[in-house]
Amino acid sequence: MTDPAAVARLTRDLTSAVKSGSLADLYQDLHRVPELAFQEHRTAGLLAERLSAAGYAVTGGVGRTGVVGVLENGDGPVVWLRGDMDALPVTEKTGLSYASTVEGVMHACGHDMHVTWLTGAAEAMAAARDAWSGTLVVIGQPAEEGGGGAAAMVADGLHDRFPRPDAVFGQHVAPGPAGLYSHTPGLIMSASDDVHITVPGVGGHGSRPEASVDPVVTAAHIVTRLQTVVSREVSAAESVVLTVGEFHAGQRPNIIPAEARLALNLRTQNPKVRERVLAAIRRIVEGECLAGGCPAPAEVTMGAGFPATVNDATLDEQVTAVHREVFGTATVIDFGPAMGSEDFSLLVPAQVPYDFWFVTSTSTEAWQAAPGDELGEKLDAVPSNHSPLFAPDLSVLVPGVQTLAAAALSRFA
Secondary structure, three states, rough: OOOOHHHHHHHHHHOOOOOOOHHHHHHHHHHHHHOOOOOOOHHHHHHHHHHHHOOOEEEEEEOOEEEEEEEOOOOOOOEEEEOOOOOOOOOOOOOOOOOOOOOOOOOOHHHHHHHHHHHHHHHHHHOHHHHEEEEEEEEEEEOOOOHHHHHHHHOOOOHHHHHOOOOEEEEEEEEEEEEOOEEOOOEOEEEEEEEEEEEEEOOEEEEOOOHOOOOOHHHHHHHHHHHHHHHOOOOOOOOOOEEEEEEEOOHHHHHOOOEEEEEEEEEEHHHHHHHHHHHHHHHHHHHHHHHHHHOOOOEEEEEEOOOOOOEEEEHHHHHHHHHHHHHHHEEEEEOOEEEEOOOOHHHHHOOOOOEEEEEEEEEEEHHOOOOOHHHHHHHHHOOOOOOOOOOOOHHHHHHHHHHHHHHHHHHHO
């Protein structure tokens, strides 16, 4: 890799023509019209149009709604830059002038910012072809939120139809005082598993519970018992989160339903701990169903899941050094592994190093107004990803372009 200071100078030169106003227009447009997983047709079209205008060979419909742009620029390494495109089923409450116009849908995780950063970096790299040599592949990925987007692109030939990368880069907008860049070598994001449980019962009249088998009671016991898994079956040295996110049963207050349904989400950072917790979930469900007299065993099925995101330590060290030169040493920090999860690593071909980092985005005003004196206290107080109040500050538009461009140039230069 070229000297980090030299890459930083090249990054600043390359991105000096990036106009924050143009980026803001694109970002606000994307924010106004969010699209759910595998429905990102308009978003994909806007990205494809900008990439094509910049000189990329563009392929749409990869993995249903994914976009891949390839810019061949002489001999050299192949670098992939990835940004995800989908929104969430969240009703926006930010009050922004460019708030979502789609009822019940919002870019509450900041993927509109990711697409904007990706577009800006792609255009900046294309406009400065004489400054680098190699092949840049820009990927707009669908359906990160519900899982399946990265896997769908791979199943549609992403690894075979496009140049194989020597390195893959991605980033995520995050809460925190705008102007920080969080790098973690090795494990940076946790594995995620969704678990669906159907508890069978015997339906009946609410006035005669003795003639029924109430699955609501059994499901409630399961929920309660699950709270002991992390506290009593997992070492305090391990990081595990087990959340019951859905509980569905019945339609009328005077009818005992024939079944109850639960949906859980498990976050782990250790594969052995993951297996232990999944076994505990199955054991608890089986035991509570026996205790409740259920007429049949409960159904336990695995839903969407992401593996842990584990950065290549050497690659992360190189990109971190460049980011320190671009933004200043004090701005690059290590928050440590997050309990959040991503399907980013599923997009990467086997044995290819990758690096993923966070860009903080809370406005100065919001950060200063948040209660608490410590970083952790303030992070808990400001709107975070998936909140209906999540609103990244526009000041991070250009820096987010520079982070991606700098990472790419660290391999090309």
